[in-house]
Amino acid sequence: MGKCITIGVISVKGGVGKTTVSSNISSALASEFGKKVLLVDANFSTPHCGMHVGLVTPQATIHDVLRGDVSPFQALYEHDSGLHVLPGSLLPKNISPLKLKSKLEPLKDYYDVIILDSSPSLNDEMLATIMSSDELLVVSSLDFPTLSATLHAVKIAKQRKVPIRGLVINRARYKDFELSAEDISNASGIPVLSVLPEDVKVLEALASSTPVTLYAPNRDISIAYKKLAGSLIGVEYQEQGMLSKFGSWFTGRK
Ligand SMILES: Nc1ncnc2c1ncn2[C@@H]1O[C@H](COP(=O)(O)OP(=O)(O)O)[C@@H](O)[C@H]1O
Ligand SMILES: [Mg+2]
Numbered sequence: 001m002g003k004c005i006t007i008g009v010i011s012v013k014g015g016v017g018k019t020t021v022s023s024n025i026s027s028a029l030a031s032e033f034g035k036k037v038l039l040v041d042a043n044f045s046t047p048h049c050g051m052h053v054g055l056v057t058p059q060a061t062i063h064d065v066l067r068g069d070v071s072p073f074q075a076l077y078e079h080d081s082g083l084h085v086l087p088g089s090l091l092p093k094n095i096s097p098l099k100l101k102s103k104l105e106p107l108k109d110y111y112d113v114i115i116l117d118s119s120p121s122l123n124d125e126m127l128a129t130i131m132s133s134d135e136l137l138v139v140s141s142l143d144f145p146t147l148s149a150t151l152h153a154v155k156i157a158k159q160r161k162v163p164i165r166g167l168v169i170n171r172a173r174y175k176d177f178e179l180s181a182e183d184i185s186n187a188s189g190i191p192v193l194s195v196l197p198e199d200v201k202v203l204e205a206l207a208s209s210t211p212v213t214l215y216a217p218n219r220d221i222s223i224a225y226k227k228l229a230g231s232l233i234g235v236e237y238q239e240q241g242m243l244s245k246f247g248s249w250f251t252g253r254k
Contacts, residue, residue: 004108008133013149017170022117028229030083047088054209097128142178166193
């Protein structure tokens, strides 16, 4: 297998969409691109990855791994999509966040991509994600408070000399009062990789603990997620249009 790439998903603000973006690009990379993918809940204080992928009361967790109670291989769970998840514990536990990097090391032989869902808190939790990542995605939305948080996240990543792959703009409502993706990109000096719309299907998907890319695969946001996932590994996502679907029925070709 080729070299594993570890991608941290960060923002210095809660509720922007880190966990949603992390779980959807992870499941898209696994189900659409056949990659071996591990989603790690690195938001140690409020770990919600499990809820996004239908894993609510895991036995062993990243907390146990960081405490040295279990090996990282003992805290892996397989999702229906083929995605592997290393979830967090909903019960508070004392941990050393900065051990994350060394604990992930032995897993890298087994995965193509490791996605780290970060904490927004400006402490060792977020630093653990930044220092464990080969590159970062910064999640932003089109309002001033989030822009301010985005500039902050970019500054921290630069101080730590971890490359930022790009911005993921989430919850675009396409209203006049919004900033534009270009505004965020110009202010931060970071390219925009994807603009994801506000979509109630995301909330519906969360209510059934399924990433929206699997819950509503043909929705615009799901297509956008698949394109984003493909771009991260340098593969173009081929949208299967109606024409090609019917075409293959008529010709008998798959
Ligand atoms: N594109 C979207 N459209 C609608 N709701 C969204 C979208 N992205 C995220 N959400 C919702 O916003 C809330 C916060 O998202 P979450 O991923 O948990 O943010 P974070 O991890 O940054 O705190 C969740 O309820 C999620 O379902
Ligand atoms: Mg989160």
